[in-house]
Amino acid sequence: MENYEEVDILIVEDNPNDAEMTLRALKKNKLANSVMVLDDGEKALDFIFSKGRFQERKKTVRPKIILLDLKLPKVGGLEVLKELKQNPQTQIIPVVILTSSKEEADLIESYRLGVNSYIVKPVDFNKFVEAVRELGYYWLLLNEQPK
Amino acid sequence: MEDLHGKEIVVMKGDNAEEFIRRENITDKIYTTNTFEEAFTRLAEGYYDAIIVQKITGIQLLKQMKIKTIKPLDFRLPRFRQDYCFAVQKGNEPLLSRLNEGLSIVIANDTFEEIRLKWFGPSETKQVSTGQIIKIILIILLPVSIVLILLWIIFLRREVKRRTNSLQQEIWEHKQTLNALHIHQSQLKESEARIRLLLNSTAEGIYGIDQDGNCSLINKSALQILGFENRNQVVGKNIHNLIHHTRADGSPYPAESCNIFKTFKNGEKIHNSDEVFWRTDGTSFSTEYFSYPIIEDEKVTGAVVAFWDISERKKGEMELLKLKNELEAKVALRTKELQEKVVKLDKSQKAMLFMVEDLSNITVELKKERKKLEFSNKELEAFAYSVSHDLRAPLRAINGYSNFLLEDYAKLLDDEGKRFINTIRENATKMDQLISDMLNLSRVSRASLNLSEVNMASIVKSIYNETANEKEKKQFEFCLNEIPDAVCDYSLIKQVWQNLISNALKYSSKSAEKKIEIGAEKSNNEVIYYIKDKGAGFDSKYENKLFGVFQRLHKSSEFKGTGVGLAIVQRIVVRHEGRIWAESEVDKGAVFFFSLPDK
Structure with a gap:
C-alpha cells in the first residue's frame, strides 16, 4: 500500500484483531478496494494532513470514509475527530466511529463534534458484517461527496 | 285642860265630873262635897282652885246663890259627858208626845237657839250682850261689809279672769311642750330602733x-x-x-x-x-x-x-405563708437544680464545642473521603468503560475468529468440531450480553435524573411496537387502558416499560392465552401503573428474589435472560421515589405494579 493517494477507506484501529475483522467484513461486502489501516491517532492525523512520514502525500486527495476507533494510543479517537471536523479541508470527509461500547458520553461528544455515524462493534461477527455493509453502501456508493 | 293639871279641883260626890277627872286622871288633888251648893260655897270661900260641874247646873246655882267671885268658863271639856233628855214617868206617853211637840215647835220657829243660848250660852255673852252694840254693828258694819264684799267680789272676778287666761296660756304651752316631747320621744325611739337594727344587723x-x-x-x-x-x-x-x-x-x-x-x-x-x-x-x-x-x-x-x-383569714394567711415557704423551698430547689443543670450544660457546651471541633475534623475527613469517593467513582467509570471496551474486544475476537474458522476451514472440521466452535461463539455472545446488562445497570444507578413531563401512553405504544415482533403482534391481545402522564426521566422510564413489556411477551410465549393489559390507578399522592399478562407467572414465595441482580425464577432453557432486567427496573423506579411489586400465581399470569409520585 505505497500509493497513499488511492486510499478510499481509512481504518484507524489499534487492535489488529479488530482491524483484521473489519477488513474481512469489508472484503465480504466487496468494499476493500483501497483500504489503509493505521494503529494510532497521531498517524491518522499525519496521514490526513500530510505530515511526518506522510508529508509526500497529496493533501488534495482525501479518503472517501474514515472508520475511527475511539480508544487509541497517543491521540484519542475523539481528538482526531475534532481535528478533522474543525478543519474546513477535512470536515467533509465522512467519519464513522466504530467502537466497542455504547458509552453515552462518547456518543454525545462524537455527535457534538460532527461525527457522521456511530457504530458499536457487535460481538457477533455476522451482525458486524451486516453493519459494515450498510455503512459501506451508504457512504461509499450512495453518498456523493463534493469534489 | 292642861291648866287643870296639879290644881285642887272640887266636885260633887258621885257626879259625872268626879268620874271624868278620875278617868282622865286630870289631877290627884280631888276634893268632894255632898252637894253642889257646898262645893260652890267652899270655892267661894277660897278653898280649892276650880269646880267642875255641868254647865246649866253651874250657871243656875251661881245665879241662885248670888256668888259673883266665881267665874264660869265657857268651854267644853272633852270626853266629859253632858247628855240631856226629857225623862217621864213610865206609861205617861201623852206627856212625852206633848214635850216632843213643843220641841219641834221651838225648833221650827227658831227659838230653840235663843232658848239654848239662854240656858246654855256662856255667861259672858249674857253679861256683855247689849242689843245696842249689836244694832250699831249691824247698822254700820253691815253696809260697809256688803260694799267691801261687792268690791272684793269684783276684784276677785277680774283676778279670776286674768288667772284663767294665764292658766289657759300655760296649759297651751304645756300642751305644745308635751307634743314636742312626744315627737322627740318617738324620734328617739325610732333612731334607737334604727341604731339597734344597725348594730344587730x-x-x-x-x-x-x-x-x-x-x-x-x-x-x-x-x-x-x-x-x-x-x-x-x-x-x-x-x-x-x-x-x-x-x-x-x-x-x-x-x-x-x-x-x-x-x-x-x-x-x-x-x-x-x-x-x-x-x-x-x-x-x-x-x-x-x-x-x-x-x-x-x-x-x-x-x-x-x-x-x-378572723381565724379563717388567719388560717388562710397561715396556709398562704406555708405555701409561700413551700414555694420558696421549691424555687430554691429548682434554682439549685437549674444551677446544676447550667453547670452540666456548661460542661455539655464544652463537650459540644469539642464535638463540634471533632465534627469539623470529621467533616474535613469526610470531604477528603468524598474526594476519594469521587475519585473512585471516576475510577469506576473508567473501569466500566474499559470493561465495556476492553472486555468486549477479546469476545469479539473469539466470536469473530471462531466464525473465520467455520468459514475458512469448514471442510477440515466434522460436525462435532463445528458444534464446539458454535458453542464458543454462543457463550461469547452471552457473555457480551451479560457485560452490556451489567454496564446498563451501573449506568442506571449512576446517571443523573432528567425529569420532564412524559406521555406514558405513547411510550408504551411505541415500545410495544418495537419489542413485539410481527408474529407476536398477531398472537397477542394488547390492551392499553387510559394511563396518566408522568414527570420522570424519559430514557429511564422507557427502559422500565421495555423490560416489563418484553418480560410479558417472553413469559406468555408458551401460554395458550396471550394477553397483555396495561393500566394505571391514582391513589394517595401517587400513580400506580400496572402490566398484566396471562403467562407463566411465578411462585409468590420467591417474590423477594424477583428484583435481585442475576436472580432468575426460570431456567435459561425455558426462558432466556440474564436476570438483570427487573433489577434495572427496580432501580429506576426507586430512583424516581416510587415502589415496585408483583402479584402472581404459577401458570396464571403475573401483574407487575410500579408507582411514581403524582406531581
Missing part, C-alpha cells in the same frame, strides 16, 4: 365600754361570736375579764396593758389584728378589732369596739 361584733371597763352595750353578732346567750351575761360586767383576759400564747393579759384600755382611758384609736378573744366555752379565736373612744363634752366617757373573727 352588722356581721362584726360591736360592744361598748364605759370608763370602768364595763360593757355598756353589745350587739347580736358579738354575742354570737363570743358564745353568749343574752346581753345580761355581758352588760354591766368587765368585758376584758370576760373575753380578753389571756393572750394568744396563753399568758395572762392584764387590763391595764390592754390596747382597748388605752382607748377609753386616753382616747386613742386602736386597730389591732393579732390578738385573740375568748369565747364562753373557753376557746379562743383570732380577731381584728377597731377601738374608738366615745367623747362627750371633750371628755372620754368610754369606747366602742368593733371586731371580727
